[in-house]
Amino acid sequence: MKPDRPPAKAVRLATLTCALALLTGCSAMPSSGPVESDILSDAKSPATNTLGYRIVNVTPSVIDALATDQPPPLNTLIETATAADAAERIGPGDTLQVSIFELGSSLFGGVGGGTGSGVATQSTGSQSMGSVGPLPAVSADNLPPIVVDATGTVDIPYVGRLQAAGRTPAQLATAIRGGLHGLSQNPQVLVRIANDIANQVVVGGEVRKPGRQELTLAHEHLLDMIAIAGGEARLPQDLQVYLTRHERTGSVALTTLENDPQQNVALVPGDRIQVTYQPKTYSVFGATSKVSVVPFPISQLSLAEAVAGTGGPSDDRADPNAVFLFRYEKPEVATRLGLPVRPGAAVAPVLYQLDMMKPTSYFIAQHFAMHDKDLIFIANAKLNKFYKFFNLLSTLVSPTMSAAYLAK
Incomplete structure (x- = not known):
């Protein structure tokens, strides 16, 4: 005896009841994020938009406004009154080599002399052809190395204590010569910095040879000193350069430093x-192939390259009208965009929207520069939840429809 089959009418009723129940819960279907209408309505509601973010459609005028947002040159962040010839000035801790040339009687090397009319050195005499009489010998004496003390002064025999710090070697030589006036016959003085401690900078971090480096009369700039320190040890796009001078610090990306001569400032002693190592990244959420954090593959990355690098909007889920970029802008940038800024706010949240259904948007996206920690969100299509609903409904209804067919 065959078992009783359920009436086809009852099967259809059960199917309809199930469909209505699923349709009622359609709004509760899982989703990777809000749709465009949710984002737009949220921005207009003070109750939900507690950050006060504004939505800006990306247009050529927006690109122009953002293009003027360039980092200030380091020489405007780092104020200094240091003289341009600072690298050749003496400072505390420097070791000096002082040479004194004397004519005739010598304070430092004994009495020079000799016969004939030649010029003698080291207290010896010599005679040149055609001479008509003896000339006094010249002695050259090197004083022991002299270290400039913490007060910036040095002691010179027969001269006394002199201020050395802040002077050039030539200026100190003139001061020594003046001190020897009346004690030595026409003394000539040469001063050389044998060990330059004061005119140094310190280079550290991601370079191959960190340590102290001496400044020279070549007036080294920031890039010069990084090269002298062996060059960068990582990819340039992942590096940030910090310069500290007189207790003030400025920073610039290494790639910007390489491309902008204004940022490549001249160094001064004590810098x-x-x-x-600060790798730049951006995040991608929403209707894309994969939610991910993506490192910048190149130093200057555009929005078009960033979206393409993640596979772009999903064909079956994404709404190409609603590609959003979340960013905290500086207040002055928000002002240029015509957006209100909260008084005293350090940053202004801005939500940029790009409609990828318009061909012009692809041109614009090529000139929209990505920033570190930008967040890209590709909204779901409005029918995405219904698509998921009908897939689920099909899974549930197919066995029931088969049973109804067999019940006929």
Whole structure:
């Protein structure tokens, strides 16, 4: 005896009831994020938009406004009154070599002399052809190395204590010569910095040869000193350069430093250079192939390259009208965009929207520069939840429809 089959009418009723129940819960279907209408309505509601973010459609005028947002040159961040010839000035801790040339009687090397009319050195005499009489010998004496003390002064025999710090070697030589006036016959003085401690900078971080480096009369700039320190040890796009001078610090990306001569400032004694590893990344959420954090593959990355690098909007889920970029802008940038800024706010949240259904948007996206920690969100299509609903409904209804067919 065959078992009783359920009436086809009852099967259809059960199917309809199930469909209505699923349709009622359609809004509760899982989703990777809000749709465009949710984002737009949220921005207009003070109750939900507690950050006060504004939505800006990306247009050529927006690109122009953002293009003017360039980092200030380091020479405007680092104020200094240091003289241009600072690298050749003496400072505390320097070791000096002082040479004194004397004519005739010598304070430092004994009495020079000799016969004939030649010029003698080291207290010896010599005679040249055609001479008509003896000339006094010239002695050259090197004083022991002299270290400039913490007060910036040095002691010179027969002269006394002199201020050395802040002077050039030539200026100190003139001062020594003046001190020897009346004690030595026509003394000539040469001063050389044998060990330059004061005119150094410190280079650290991601360079191959960190340590102290001496400044020279070549007036080294920031890039010069990084090269002298062996060059960068990582990819340039991942490095940030910090310059500290007189207790003030400025920073610039290494790639910007390489491309902008204004950032490549001349160094002065006491500067500290730190090259730090700070890889730039951006995040991608929403209707894309994969939610991910993506490192910048190149130093200057556009929005078009960033979206393409993640596979772009999903064909079956994404709404190409609603590609959003979340960013905290500086207040002055938000002002240029015509957006209100909260008084005293350090940053202004801005939500940029790009409609990828318009061909012009692809041109614009090529000139929209990505920033570190930008967040890209590709909204789901409005029918995405219904698509998921009908897939689920099909899974549930197919066995029931088969049973109804067999019940006929």
